[in-house]
Amino acid sequence: MLKPLGDRVILEVQKDEEQNVxxxxxxxxxxxxxxxxxxxxxxxxxxxxxxxxxxxxxEVGDTILFDKYAGTEVKYAEKDYLVVHxxxxxxxxD
Amino acid sequence: MLKPLGDRVILEVQKDEEQNVxxxxxxxxxxxxxxxxxxxxxxxxxxxxxxxxxxxxxEVGDTILFDKYAGTEVKYAEKDYLVVHxxxxxxxxD
Amino acid sequence: MLKPLGDRVILEVQKDEEQNVxxxxxxxxxxxxxxxxxxxxxxxxxxxxxxxxxxxxxEVGDTILFDKYAGTEVKYAEKDYLVVHxxxxxxxxD
Amino acid sequence: MLKPLGDRVILEVQKDEEQNVxxxxxxxxxxxxxxxxxxxxxxxxxxxxxxxxxxxxxEVGDTILFDKYAGTEVKYAEKDYLVVHxxxxxxxxD
Amino acid sequence: MLKPLGDRVILEVQKDEEQNVxxxxxxxxxxxxxxxxxxxxxxxxxxxxxxxxxxxxxEVGDTILFDKYAGTEVKYAEKDYLVVHxxxxxxxxD
Amino acid sequence: MLKPLGDRVILEVQKDEEQNVxxxxxxxxxxxxxxxxxxxxxxxxxxxxxxxxxxxxxEVGDTILFDKYAGTEVKYAEKDYLVVHxxxxxxxxD
Amino acid sequence: MLKPLGDRVILEVQKDEEQNVxxxxxxxxxxxxxxxxxxxxxxxxxxxxxxxxxxxxxEVGDTILFDKYAGTEVKYAEKDYLVVHxxxxxxxxD
Numbered sequence: 001m002l003k004p005l006g007d008r009v010i011l012e013v014q015k016d017e018e019q020n021v022x023x024x025x026x027x028x029x030x031x032x033x034x035x036x037x038x039x040x041x042x043x044x045x046x047x048x049x050x051x052x053x054x055x056x057x058x059e060v061g062d063t064i065l066f067d068k069y070a071g072t073e074v075k076y077a078e079k080d081y082l083v084v085h086x087x088x089x090x091x092x093x094d
Numbered sequence: 095m096l097k098p099l100g101d102r103v104i105l106e107v108q109k110d111e112e113q114n115v116x117x118x119x120x121x122x123x124x125x126x127x128x129x130x131x132x133x134x135x136x137x138x139x140x141x142x143x144x145x146x147x148x149x150x151x152x153e154v155g156d157t158i159l160f161d162k163y164a165g166t167e168v169k170y171a172e173k174d175y176l177v178v179h180x181x182x183x184x185x186x187x188d
Numbered sequence: 189m190l191k192p193l194g195d196r197v198i199l200e201v202q203k204d205e206e207q208n209v210x211x212x213x214x215x216x217x218x219x220x221x222x223x224x225x226x227x228x229x230x231x232x233x234x235x236x237x238x239x240x241x242x243x244x245x246x247e248v249g250d251t252i253l254f255d256k257y258a259g260t261e262v263k264y265a266e267k268d269y270l271v272v273h274x275x276x277x278x279x280x281x282d
Numbered sequence: 283m284l285k286p287l288g289d290r291v292i293l294e295v296q297k298d299e300e301q302n303v304x305x306x307x308x309x310x311x312x313x314x315x316x317x318x319x320x321x322x323x324x325x326x327x328x329x330x331x332x333x334x335x336x337x338x339x340x341e342v343g344d345t346i347l348f349d350k351y352a353g354t355e356v357k358y359a360e361k362d363y364l365v366v367h368x369x370x371x372x373x374x375x376d
Numbered sequence: 377m378l379k380p381l382g383d384r385v386i387l388e389v390q391k392d393e394e395q396n397v398x399x400x401x402x403x404x405x406x407x408x409x410x411x412x413x414x415x416x417x418x419x420x421x422x423x424x425x426x427x428x429x430x431x432x433x434x435e436v437g438d439t440i441l442f443d444k445y446a447g448t449e450v451k452y453a454e455k456d457y458l459v460v461h462x463x464x465x466x467x468x469x470d
Numbered sequence: 471m472l473k474p475l476g477d478r479v480i481l482e483v484q485k486d487e488e489q490n491v492x493x494x495x496x497x498x499x500x501x502x503x504x505x506x507x508x509x510x511x512x513x514x515x516x517x518x519x520x521x522x523x524x525x526x527x528x529e530v531g532d533t534i535l536f537d538k539y540a541g542t543e544v545k546y547a548e549k550d551y552l553v554v555h556x557x558x559x560x561x562x563x564d
Numbered sequence: 565m566l567k568p569l570g571d572r573v574i575l576e577v578q579k580d581e582e583q584n585v586x587x588x589x590x591x592x593x594x595x596x597x598x599x600x601x602x603x604x605x606x607x608x609x610x611x612x613x614x615x616x617x618x619x620x621x622x623e624v625g626d627t628i629l630f631d632k633y634a635g636t637e638v639k640y641a642e643k644d645y646l647v648v649h650x651x652x653x654x655x656x657x658d
Contacts, residue, residue, distance in 0.1 A: 002441065002467040005433055010467065035168065041467075044433070048145050049425050057099055057138070065096065065168055074411065074441055074466060083466050090168060090177050091096040091104065091135075129262065142239050151193055151232070159190065159262055184262060184271050185190040185198065185229075223356065236333050245287055245326070253284065253356055278356060278365050279284040279292065279323075317544065331519050339475055339514070347472065347544055372544060372553050373472040373480065373511075378629065378655040381621055386655065417655075420621070427612050450599065450629055450654060459654050505638065519613050527569055527608070535566065535638055560638060560647050561566040561574065561605075 002076055007046035007086040009058060011037030011066070012079075036093065037082060038063055046086060056086050063093040096170055101140035101180040103152060105131030105160070106173075130187065131176060132157055140180060150180050157187040190264055195234035195274040197246060199225030199254070200267075224281065225270060226251055234274060244274050251281040284358055289328035289368040291340060293319030293348070294361075318375065319364060320345055328368060338368050345375040378452055383422035383462040385434060387413030387442070388455075412469065413458060414439055422462060432462050439469040472546055477516035477556040479528060481507030481541070482549075506563065507552060508533055516556060526556050533563040566640055571610035571650040573622060575601030575635070576643075600657065601646060602627055610650060620650050627657040 004010050014036065039062045045053040058064055070088035074081050098104050108130065133156045139147040152158055164182035168175050192198050202224065227250045233241040246252055258276035262269050286292050296318065321344045327335040340346055352370035356363050380386050390412065415438045421429040434440055446464035450457050474480050484506065509532045515523040528534055540558035544551050568574050578600065603626045609617040622628055634652035638645050 001470040003470055004467045005465050006463070008466060047430065049143050050145070051424050051426070051428050051430055052145050054141065054145055065170070067166055072443055072466065076441070076469070086099070089099050090102060090166065091098045093170070094095040094097055143237050144239075146239050148235065148239055159264070161260055180193070183193050184196060184260065185192045187264070188189040188191055237331050238333070240333050242329065242333055253358070255354055275288070277287050278290060278354065279286045281358070282283040282285055330521050332521070334521050336517065336521055347546070349542055368475070371475050372478060372542065373474045375546070376471040376473055377658040379658055380655045381653050382651070384654060423618065425613050427614070427616050427618055448631055448654065452629070452657070518615050520615075522615050524611065524615055535640070537636055556569070559569050560572060560636065561568045563640070564565040564567055 002041055002074075002081070004041050004043040004083060006043045007056060008043045008083050009039055009056065009064075009086065009089065010041040010074075011064070011071070011082045011084060012040050013037040013082050035065055035068055035090075036063060037066065037084075040081070058086070058089060058092060065090045065093055096135055096168075096175070098135050098137040098177060100137045101150060102137040102177050103133055103150065103158075103180065103183065104135040104168075105158070105165070105176045105178060106134050107131040107176050129159055129162055130157060131160060131178075134175070152180070152183060152186060159184045159187055190229055190262075190269070192229050192231040192271060194231045195244060196231045196271050197227055197244065197252075197274065197277065198229040198262075199252070199259070199270045199272060200228050201225040201270050223253055223256055224251060225254065225272075228269070246274070246277060246280060253278045253281055284323055284356075284363070286323050286325040286365060288325045289338060290325045290365050291321055291338065291346075291368065291371065292323040292356075293346070293353070293364045293366060294322050295319040295364050317347055317350055318345060319348065319366075322363070340368070340371060340374060347372045347375055378417055378450075378457070380417050380419040380459060382419045383432060384419045384459050385415055385432065385440075385462060385465065386417040386450075387440070387447070387458045387460060388416050389413040389458050411441055411444055412439060413442060413460075416457070434462070434465060434468060441466045441469055472511055472544075472551070474511050474513040474553060476513045477526060478513045478553050479509055479526065479534075479556065479559065480511040480544075481534070481536070481552045481554060482510050483507040483552050505535055505538055506533060507536065507554075510551070528556070528559060528562060535560045535563055566605055566638075566645070568605050568607040568647060570607045571620060572607045572647050573603055573620065573628075573650060573653065574605040574638075575628070575630070575646045575648060576604050577601040577646050599629055599632055600627060601630065601648075604645070622650070622653060622656060629654045629657055 002010055039058050039060050042056045042060060045055045047053055066084050067088045067090060071082040071084035074083055096104055133152050133154050136150045136154060139149045141147055160178050161182045161184060165176040165178040168177055190198055227246050227248050230244045230248060233243045235241055254272050255276045255278060259270040259272035262271055284292055321340050321342050324338045324342060327337045329335055348366050349370045349372060353364040353366035356365055378386055415434050415436050418432045421431045423429055442460050443464045443466060447458040447460035450459055472480055509528050509530050512526045512530060515525045517523055536554050537558045537560060541552040541554035544553055566574055603622050603624050606620045606624060609619045611617055630648050631652045631654060635646040635648040638647055
């Protein structure tokens, strides 16, 4: 299991299958990067300048929208995940 | 539904139709980007350094003027929205 | 009406007419940008790090001198305005 | 009259006359920029992060030395002034 | 022994052996940098702006995932270590 | 007299005479910049974020070592001085 | 004697002799810069934003490991020293 630190959130990002446009296969690299993910783990919170900890505002199971290009890709147990900081989360999709 | 985080505001931006100048159609790309939008969702507020939360100064339904080039475009349920931070909102149009 | 946010001030800037130098008309683009404006609306104040609000030090009706190149131009109701942050105001002209 | 804001100080800078070196006139542009000025107006003070105001440490009438290239030139009532922030003042010349 | 300062953590990083792909040896330089390490020493904690010390959230013996390109390589007693700041630790692998 | 502001210190820097290396005179420009100076005036202290003033840790008469390239040269009463901020002082030479 | 200011530490760095590799002398410039040093003087401590002073975590006599390229070289009494800030000290070698 991965336990994220601080204000980090680990996401599972839905990779679209290769699309077939008018008979032409477009490799997924050429497509727009997905901006939605499912939260699978959240950190223990952001530490303020005075030492207090603020719990994150997303929970495991939430579907979230995040800033394009945000996050770091990590590979764990043969699967790819995206780790984003809370400040890069735009909105919760309800 | 989209629930923005922190000091974010989600806007619906009025896209002008393609204009017809002297019989020549100008694609909307070549036109000036709009700077006005309608607030359709607001975040729970900005978190200060001491952990307090400050409510946003705009409300759902407000028409606002925002800085050119501010914001991130997001697509949700086949519609385009703009997400801006409160600091990028110039004024409320009353 | 435009209600500026935070420490913003909305100005009406006097655009000089095109000047006629020795019979040659100089388009106003080639002239120096004006640095004086009349305050027509002020924000509710700057928010400090501890959450307090500090009222602005200029008032509607003041004539002010502002830093060259400061501010964002906005168009509202067919008129052009300049929105500047309080920190870009150099002095009040009394 | 010009009333500077915040920690700004308005200076009258002594422009040296064109110098005549060995019969060759050197236009003042080619000379070193002056670094001394007389304070003709001071702002109401610097605002700290906690909202307190700290009075400036120079007074109207002081002669000061300021960092080369600091300040913004402003023109008012046909005269040129230099507006500098307190942090750009190196020393008071006594 | 190495005693790291502040919020630093010293890691032993597992270097993969040179891989043999289809009979071709790929030198380890050409491979992706490892992102996992074992904590062998932790600092005494991060010092807050108010002077308080916050203990680190990882312990000696933890396996951690860290940001690609984070850290400084140090050599000590003929072995290579990586020193990372706590903020560069993405997650604890449990 | 020059009264420095804030955390500034005014130094008299010993300029080495032109050196004569094997009969060749090396103009002092080509030599290494001096890094030692004598404190001839100190500011009233650094102002903290909370408005308190902290006295400087050097005194008039101290010989100090300062960072290469730190400081601003000023000319006063036909003499050259160097003004450095306290943070650029490396050590007091005792 | 050199008395460092603030959070500075003065180090004596062991310069390796020129190495002789297979009969070829490699000038020490071409070698890797050393990263270990002996503390010969420590500053009075880092000053926090609230004016408090925090003592350094290294002592005279410690052997320390510091970040490559950190520090400023100073020459004093014909010897070369390296002055580093506490934040550039990676670990104490025990």
